[in-house]
Amino acid sequence: MSAEPKDVWVYLQHTKSGLTSDSYEVLAAGRKVADKLGQKVVAILIGLEVGSMAKEAVAYGSDEVLYVDDPAYETYFNLRYIDAISAMVAERRPYAFLFVANELGKDLAARIAFRAGTGLATDNVQLEVEDYTNPVLGSFKDLLIQVRPDFGTRLARIYTPRHRPQMATIRAGNFAPLRPDQKRRGKMERFVPPVKEYPAKVKEVVELPPPEVDLRGADVVISLGLGVLKDGSGRPRDPREAYQYALKLKDAVEKRHHLKVEVGATRALIYAEVKELEGLIDKANQVGQTGTTVNPQLYFAVGISGALQHRVGMRGSQKIVAINTDPSAPIFKIAHYPIVGDLYEELPKLIELIGGGVTA
Ligand SMILES: Cc1cc2nc3c(=O)[nH]c(=O)nc-3n(C[C@H](O)[C@H](O)[C@H](O)COP(=O)(O)OP(=O)(O)OC[C@H]3O[C@@H](n4cnc5c(N)ncnc54)[C@H](O)[C@@H]3O)c2cc1C
Structure with a gap:
């Protein structure tokens, strides 16, 4: 020893x-x-x-x-x-x-x-x-x-x-x-470990299917937060609209730049169990301390405040675009491209800029 x-x-x-x-x-x-x-x-x-x-x-x-x-x-x-x-x-x-x-x-x-x-x-x-x-x-x-x-x-x-x-x-x-x-x-x-008999045996190992959302393998992650529930003036919005915008942005980036894009979400949005997002966003999309840590080339934080538990899961992103109505949101402290505004107005502009043509 x-x-x-x-x-x-x-x-x-x-x-x-x-x-x-x-x-x-x-x-x-x-x-x-x-x-x-x-x-x-x-x-x-x-x-x-x-x-x-x-x-x-x-x-x-x-x-x-x-x-x-x-x-x-x-x-x-x-x-x-x-x-x-x-x-x-x-x-x-x-x-x-x-x-x-x-x-x-x-x-x-x-x-x-x-x-x-x-x-x-x-x-x-x-x-x-x-x-x-x-x-x-x-x-x-x-x-x-x-x-x-x-x-x-x-x-x-x-x-x-x-x-x-x-x-x-x-x-x-x-x-x-x-x-x-x-x-x-x-x-x-x-190293030769001590030989020992065990009362149990492994009979079969079943490989799980690969995850449908591969956040860690994505070049670009577009994440949605609780901000999707209301527009800039505080009126309730159908969050499926924001999700559709995220898909259009994903499509535009994939087609134009040939990058792999995934949609992420905050824990708050997932835990809110929004009926309209059922089957579209779940735990597999979660970025953060208790979700997946991502380091993409580009991260879109859409309607996300930037709580520490979220930031620790995405702060290694090479570039961060943040869209938030609140200019004092913590996400802006780490955003390279801060956009102070309503996501329902800003996302269509981004899609237009990146891919051209948008209908939600
Ligand atoms: C132990 C523990 C573990 C956790 N793990 C995680 C984790 O893994 N991942 C995670 O994300 N969180 C995690 N959390 C939760 C975390 O603390 C935050 O509550 C959560 O990240 C907040 O999510 P949010 O930004 O979507 O919501 P909010 O904090 O409510 O932010 C919503 C933002 O949207 C903005 N907004 C509103 N309307 C609009 C609009 N129309 N356009 C643009 N912006 C708008 C608001 O200004 C606000 O900043 C954890 C918490 C704990 C205690």
Whole structure:
């Protein structure tokens, strides 16, 4: 067992076709933290025939890959995986351990943290490294600071100084993958987990169909907020009209610029369960802290105030167009192209500008 905890571990997820896109992000997050700590990034890879993915992990930023390559690990079975990873943690004692904050990452990270007797900060949108002094606990050098949206309107900085590894899940969409460097060389080490019998078996794995709304894969996102319910003078409007405008704008951008466009929404609009929008907008369209994080080339925030929980899901957009009747709406603080006005007047103008000809 090593004396002091060291290295930043990142857990890599994969499918039959290779590492998932989130895995490149967790590698980038790990690299950022490890460089600040002056430590190594160790990628944890578990499955069958993981060799090519291990090389990929090195190209994308890891210094070492600690892997399990065994038919028993071909399909995900959480108890087996948790035993294997917990054995790795107990033997090697990492300093920090990062996972992607999706279903699989959360399933693993929480249980591994429990086994390791450490904490877990979930859904981080930033990671920092700083010295930290607490009047009761004392001073700590090079602490991983986990930054995540609070329940209110703030970003919380989480300090977990006493236990190692410091564990965190990161929200996909917040850490840009590194440019691959195929010349990088890394150490590959096979780990043989303890053999154990389990009372349950995985009989079949059923792949879910791909999501109908692919917000993360979109070049342009047009998001609608509660503003669609009224016009600029406060008179109720049928929100289907705004939705149709969004579709026309989508069509115009796709045809004219050959970009992939998706329609997004705020949580407030989805939770409002507006009858007219039934079947048109649902949870799959939600952008934000509890929805999808997007980083498109262009983001349209239409009738959206720009609450923190929405902003954390779209602030990485390269350009932001915001349409809002209220000039003091927080969305204007981050908008590159602010349009103060009624969305029912401004959207047709934009469609005309981009694609020409509009009928709602
Ligand atoms: C734990 C937690 C998690 C959350 N997660 C998310 C999340 O993932 N995503 C998310 O979006 N929210 C989330 N929220 C909710 C968030 O706090 C806000 O309530 C929500 O984003 C507001 O949505 P909105 O901008 O559509 O509505 P509002 O804040 O009501 O804003 C509507 C805006 O429309 C403007 N407007 C009105 N009429 C017009 C018009 N005709 N033309 C132009 N503008 C007009 C108004 O000026 C106003 O600024 C979360 C909240 C909590 C507590």
